[in-house]
Amino acid sequence: MKTIHDFIKAKENKEKICMISTYEYWSAKICEEAGVDCILVGDSVGMVDAGYETTLPVTLDEIIYHSKAVRRGAPNTFIISDMPFLSYQTSKEEAVKNAGRIMKEACVNAVKVEGGEEIASIIEKLVNSGIPVMGHLGLTPQSVHALGGYKVQGKTEESRKKLIKDAKILEQAGVFAIVLEAVPKDLAAEITDFVDVPTIGIGACNETDGQVLVFHDMMGFFDKSPKFVKRYVEGKKLFLDGLSKFKEEVKTGKFPSDEYCY
Numbered sequence: 001m002k003t004i005h006d007f008i009k010a011k012e013n014k015e016k017i018c019m020i021s022t023y024e025y026w027s028a029k030i031c032e033e034a035g036v037d038c039i040l041v042g043d044s045v046g047m048v049d050a051g052y053e054t055t056l057p058v059t060l061d062e063i064i065y066h067s068k069a070v071r072r073g074a075p076n077t078f079i080i081s082d083m084p085f086l087s088y089q090t091s092k093e094e095a096v097k098n099a100g101r102i103m104k105e106a107c108v109n110a111v112k113v114e115g116g117e118e119i120a121s122i123i124e125k126l127v128n129s130g131i132p133v134m135g136h137l138g139l140t141p142q143s144v145h146a147l148g149g150y151k152v153q154g155k156t157e158e159s160r161k162k163l164i165k166d167a168k169i170l171e172q173a174g175v176f177a178i179v180l181e182a183v184p185k186d187l188a189a190e191i192t193d194f195v196d197v198p199t200i201g202i203g204a205c206n207e208t209d210g211q212v213l214v215f216h217d218m219m220g221f222f223d224k225s226p227k228f229v230k231r232y233v234e235g236k237k238l239f240l241d242g243l244s245k246f247k248e249e250v251k252t253g254k255f256p257s258d259e260y261c262y
């Protein structure tokens with residue numbers, strides 16, 4: 001299994017890091033078989049698996065449930081679990097208690113938190129408690145209402161400067177990697193150059209040290225995809241084809257034929 005040092009080494013050696021966000025036993029099993037570098041149990045589970053409008057309703061117990069399933073599916077893969085909205089922002093004590101529950105109950109390797117300078121002391125406390133932390137800057141979905149929607153970040157000079165500063169602050173606070181979401185290519189490149197820890201991009205073009213996509217997005221399970229998602233498989237079509245064949249064979253009595261009977 002990889003360690004946080006392998007991710008830092010990958011950056012030094014200019015080897016790209018491949019991360020997938022997923023939430024189930026079965027999809028984690030496929031990810032491990034495919035040899036992805038790490039799996040994120042993202043709080044996007046709330047939107048993708050539960051149909052919420054945002055990630056905000058996701059609870060700590062739900063993240064633990066999904067993290068346990070992913071750990072069972074991918075016993076040899078480095079796993080990072082998202083800390084849900086307001087499970088770490090409120091105090092250092094809450095953050096350590098909640099991250100501790102995720103680490104102890106789901107046996108994952110690290111947690112991810114969203115935000116910059118404002119949560120630096122919380123990240124420091126987590127890291128000093130022995131909990132590896134991945135940062136997340138740019139479009140931070142837990143702040144969707146504060147940001148005024150799912151928009152590309154770092155487009156003004158002021159927000160650009162803040163993101164660059166935040167990345168350095170996160171590095172100094174002890175994160176082992178930083179997700180950069182929905183930022184322009186040149187800004188992602190500047191941040192990637194400016195910090196020694198790897199950056200993992202989503203909607204941040206190809207200058208980052210790695211890439212992450214949500215499994216269900218890249219597998220084409222939804223009708224529409226955001227611009228940054230490449231659909232590697234048309235999953236919805238495959239499933240629909242399979243289901244309509246099953247339905248037809250059940251209706252006509254073709255399934256189950258003798259080969260499927262005891």
Ligand code: KIV
Pocket residue numbers: 021040041042043044045082179181202212213214
């Ligand atoms: O929740 C998630 O899946 C994420 C990734 C998209 C980075 O945070």
